Amino acid sequence: MKFFIDTANLDQIREAQDLGILDGVTTNPSLMAKEGISGTQAIMQHYKTICEIADGDISAEVLSTTYEEMIKEGDELAAIHPNIVVKIPMIKDGIKALKYFSDKGIKTNCTLIFSAGQALLAAKAGANYVSPFLGRLDDISVDGMNLIEEIRMIYDNYYFSTEILAASIRSPMHIINCAKVGADVITSPLSSILSLLRHPLTDSGLAQFVADAKKLS
Numbered sequence: 001m002k003f004f005i006d007t008a009n010l011d012q013i014r015e016a017q018d019l020g021i022l023d024g025v026t027t028n029p030s031l032m033a034k035e036g037i038s039g040t041q042a043i044m045q046h047y048k049t050i051c052e053i054a055d056g057d058i059s060a061e062v063l064s065t066t067y068e069e070m071i072k073e074g075d076e077l078a079a080i081h082p083n084i085v086v087k088i089p090m091i092k093d094g095i096k097a098l099k100y101f102s103d104k105g106i107k108t109n110c111t112l113i114f115s116a117g118q119a120l121l122a123a124k125a126g127a128n129y130v131s132p133f134l135g136r137l138d139d140i141s142v143d144g145m146n147l148i149e150e151i152r153m154i155y156d157n158y159y160f161s162t163e164i165l166a167a168s169i170r171s172p173m174h175i176i177n178c179a180k181v182g183a184d185v186i187t188s189p190l191s192s193i194l195s196l197l198r199h200p201l202t203d204s205g206l207a208q209f210v211a212d213a214k215k216l217s
Contacts, residue, residue: 001179004056004187006167008035010049012190017054019193024056026087026109026131026167026187029063044080051081059109059129059187061087062097070097078106085109085128090118095125102126109165116150123155123162129185134178135168144168145177152182172196 002023005016008031016022027050032038037046047060060077064070070093074086078101085107088094094110101108102125109129110122114137122130132151134144151164163184169175172195178186 001183002056002163002185003193004059004165004185005054005190005193006031006169006187007189008032008037008046008050010053013050013053016190016193021193022054022056023185024058024083024085024187025050025054026059026165028061028087028111044076047077047084048080051083056083057085057107057129058083059085059087059111061111062089065089065091065093067093067096067100070094071100074101074106074108087111087131088127090114090122095121098122098125098127111167113151114147116147116154119147119151119162119164120154123160127162129163129165131165131167131187133168134166134174135170137168138170145174145181148178148183149181 003021004024004026005013005022006026008027013025032043037043051058062070062073064073077086078084086101087109088097090110090112098108098110107128109131110127111131113119113130113132119130132147137144148166165185165187166178166183167187169186169188169192172192175186175188
């Protein structure tokens with residue numbers, strides 16, 4: 001399973017890259033705003049900087065909602081760097097845009113997926129990734145993990161190459177459960193990824209090893 005980090009914070013991206021397990025980055029307008037990034041030129045430059053820091057696919061989201069505007073914006077984003085993946089919303093014009101970019105050989109990530117039907121349409125249109133939002137489904141008392149299972153079954157039935165990129169990850173258990181049911185990718189805050197490192201028995205065991213080692217010196 002691939003690990004992407006969901007942020008626009010350059011320090012966190014560097015930390016994840018240095019950890020040696022980072023496969024890509026996703027971000028969105030809300031995360032950009034959180035870092036004080038605004039304006040088209042500043043956003044484009046920020047994506048370029050992210051591509052210079054991190055290896056792998058970097059999802060860059062269009063801000064438009066009409067087909068013509070998404071095509072224009074997506075072409076501009078794709079020109080930033082070969083690793084850019086154009087992030088398209090799951091709407092009718094978005095499906096048309098996915099097909100356009102697929103035919104052109106530009107990678108895409110279809111975002112705001114909340115049903116298996118949406119994921120099926122995105123795969124039919126040629127999306128490289130679909131991003132089902134687990135946490136937001138959990139927020140309305142719907143089990144987001146069931147959606148991952150449904151998409152996995154459909155894609156396996158018909159040999160779709162579209163990768164399931166589990167998004168809106170809220171906890172390390174989300175990551176573990178995604179791995180269990182076969183998500184291809186998770187995109188997560190750095191804090192959830194780092195939480196996978198920690199276990200009290202590891203801490204106590206290491207403390208005992210260190211204490212015993214001191215007795216030998």
